[in-house]
Every structure is written in C-alpha cells, then in structure tokens.
C-alpha cells in the first residue's frame with residue numbers, strides 16, 4: 603500500500619491488489635474517504651496512516667457497487683457508507699453479490715479475512731448532485747457503462763476528480779454497456795479539463811494531460827473494440843478484451 607499527496611488536502615492510497623485506489627479529501631477538520639484498499643492488513647493500517655497525515659475520516663463514499671470499492675467499513679466500521687443512488691439501487695437489486703464477489707476473490711488469492719463484507723445501512727445520495735464536506739461540496743456525476751451504476755466524485759475546489767473504474771493507466775475499459783460507457787467518457791471530458799488530478803479506480807493518479815490522453819485512447823478503444831490501448835497490452839488486458847467482446851456479443 604502506498605500513499606501519495608496529490609493536493610495539500612487530498613491523499614491517494616493505492617492497494618497492492620489491482621492498484622485499487624482510495625482517496626482521502628479534507629476540508630478543515632472534516633475528511634471523507636472515497637473507495638477502499640483490498641487487503642485486510644491494508645484496511646487495518648489505513649486509519650492510523652491517514653490520521654498521521656492529518657485526515658480524521660468521518661464519512662465514506664464508494665464510486666460503484668463492485669466489491670473491491672466497498673470495503674471502507676473494513677477500516678472504519680463505525681461509519682455509514684455513502685453511495686450514489688444508482689449504486690444503492692444496484693446493491694438492493696442484487697443482494698449478496700458484492701459479498702460473494704469478495705468471498706470468491708479472497709478464495710482465489712488465499713486471503714484470510716476476519717469478517718465478511720458488511721455494507722451496514724448505506725446512505726443513498728442523488729446523482730447528479732452534491733454531498734457536503736465542511737463548508738465545501740463534492741459534485742457527484744453519473745458514470746455508468748463499466749457497470750450499471752457508477753459515480754464520479756469531483757472536489758472542484760481542490761481540483762481532484764475520482765472517476766471510479768474509468769481512465770486507468772493499467773486497465774483497459776471493462777465494458778458492461780457500450781453506449782453508456784462512451785457517454786460517460788464524453789461526460790467526463792469537461793470535468794477532466796477542470797481538474798488538476800484525476801484518480802482512477804485502479805492505477806496511478808494522473809495529471810490533466812495524462813487523463814485526457816487516456817480518455818482519447820479509451821474512446822478509440824470503445825469505438826472500435828479492436829486494438830488495445832498502447833501500454834496496456836498485457837495478457838490480463840487481452841483477457842478483459844475478450845470478455846468485453848463476449849459480453850457485448852461481438
């Protein structure tokens with residue numbers, strides 16, 4: 603797990619698993635954590651790591667309902683998890699799926715976890731919409747296409763944009779719905795233009811120019827569904843590509 607300051611009031615912590623990111627954002631004394639690391643030891647260490655950096659987390663948010671982004675309560679069990687309304691709908695519509703996803707991944711990688719995924723009574727937030735943090739507001743923008751749900755979170759005052767599973771430098775688009783995915787990329791473009799740092803769900807935080815390049819590459823990919831973006835042509839990414847073709851009936 604590694605932590606990188608991307609702004610005086612924002613830290614991105616990256617898990618050893620799939621380079622899954624979580625982002626702590628602070629306004630005055632109030633701090634929020636978006637998404638989560640994966641491994642139990644990372645979740646155990648996270649509160650102290652963030653406290654040392656001056657982030658006393660008082661709220662949790664998840665960008666979408668895939669289990670690897672829902673583990674914040676593993677680090678902060680006393681807090682409720684906030685999710686965009688589409689994510690709340692998805693969680694309600696497929697009870698137990700996130701829990702099973704985590705169980706299966708843990709089994710595959712021989713990970714021991716003291717307790718199963720507990721979502722508690724998550725709080726549903728309107729998207730598009732806003733969620734308050736101190737005397738600021740985080741913007742919530744719809745971001746479907748990777749999954750049926752998805753929310754991009756923009757701390758505009760800090761220039762930090764957390765997009766969930768889009769604009770990754772390590773993963774090609776995992777596409778659930780091609781038109782929705784494309785529309786999300788188009789919707790993200792002006793947000794990226796207005797951002798200083800773009801945090802993908804997996805991979806490295808990017809500066810604006812890098813994020814715009816990835817956005818172009820990902821648009822090219824979803825338009826043709828043929829050539830993998832340069833620099834992401836690994837065996838695993840070719841498997842994801844094949845799964846995309848299968849899922850989309852190509």
Ligand SMILES: [Zn+2]
Pocket residue numbers: 668670671767803804
């Ligand atoms: Zn993910």
